[in-house]
Amino acid sequence: SVEDRITWSIADSCGQCVFCTDYKLPEKCTSVFKYGHALLADGSGLNGCYATHILLRPGTGIVKVPDTIPDSVAATANCALATIINAISRIPDSAKAVVIQGAGTLGLYACAVLHNRGLRELFCIDTNKERLALVSSFGGVPIDARTSQYKQDRLKILDAAPVGVDAVLEVAGVAELVSEGIQLLRTGGHYGFIGMVHPHSHLDLTGEQIIRKCLTIQGTHNYSRCHLEECIRFLEKTIRSYPYERLVSPPFPLIDLEDAIHEAESQKYCRVSVKPHID
Missing domain, CATH: 3.40.50.720 (NAD(P)-binding Rossmann-like Domain)
Known part of the structure; x- marks a missing residue:
């Protein structure tokens, strides 16, 4: 619902092709679209995450994020952790x-x-x-x-x-x-x-x-919605058990994106965070 905190899968899927159904690999859907990997001319154009807004497409897995999970930790879930959940399941x-x-x-x-x-x-x-x-x-x-x-x-x-x-x-x-x-x-x-x-x-x-x-x-390449759901449950369960916030830098304002990129190049933090909205 409106104002829910959410995370979403890195890619959408059609739910009908052979990879989505028979092979149980929706992340390899024949018409897969990956956020942050497309040109502005593709899809709606509102495809990237270094922005104030993003338009989610049909077929995207959307998962509600509990209030106990900080933004900086939730931001790493929909690629790194979900991918690891998928890999470890094998x-x-x-x-x-x-x-x-x-x-x-x-x-x-x-x-x-x-x-x-x-x-x-x-x-x-x-x-x-x-x-x-x-x-x-x-x-x-x-x-x-x-x-x-x-x-x-x-x-x-x-x-x-x-x-x-x-x-x-x-x-x-x-x-x-x-x-x-x-x-x-x-x-x-x-x-x-x-x-x-x-x-x-x-x-x-x-x-x-x-x-x-x-x-x-x-x-293992990416993940499906079930892995994203599992990783949010895992974070909720273990949020006090491991120092997840130490993996992520203090947030950079979106206007300072170039500085954030330089910080990432320094490898001081495993991930560098960007605050998407402009105050």
Whole structure:
């Protein structure tokens, strides 16, 4: 209703094509439209989020946001967390040891979701000291991937999972990490690809590596409405359990969007927030 706080799916879907129905992949709808990815000439023109207004299209998943979830946290839900909810839903329930490659927003959310499910052998790898400092507060064990430290920190993973971890999630967008991820996986393990959504992601691996270890590789791109609904329920349940607000910068006024972009480039915060309305 009017004045409800809401979030919405990153894309709409028709609900009728084969991807929406038979394949249960509405995020890959044949006529999918993604907010923030279109030109002003596409659709209504009011498609972007760095604006005072946006026009939501039919087929967009809309979810009410409880008052207990701050704006800065809710803003990260409809891409980062919902995508992680989708990716983690593919990991077998029997998994007890997981490695997360990347301690950005997706990686830290993955730590929180898996930790909340009871996993304690949960390792998050990165080279950024500031982001690694957040890992333990989201339930993970920080693993420093800088050359001078990684050999020693890697032993923590091997000691906890001598035959290899049950799953690895790639959320760093770095193709060079995949070879190490395969080495860390046990035979029969699960490898989730989430971050490498760009053309510079050629993989240097052989079919033999996958076949001999009987690995499952699962790509996850975006999410459907059910994942967005689940992520809002998760935030409402755990809002006091993890320091979500530390992931996001203080808000920049929309008029200072250029300054916000420079702040994002500094990587001081995992996400930089922009206040959409003009006072």
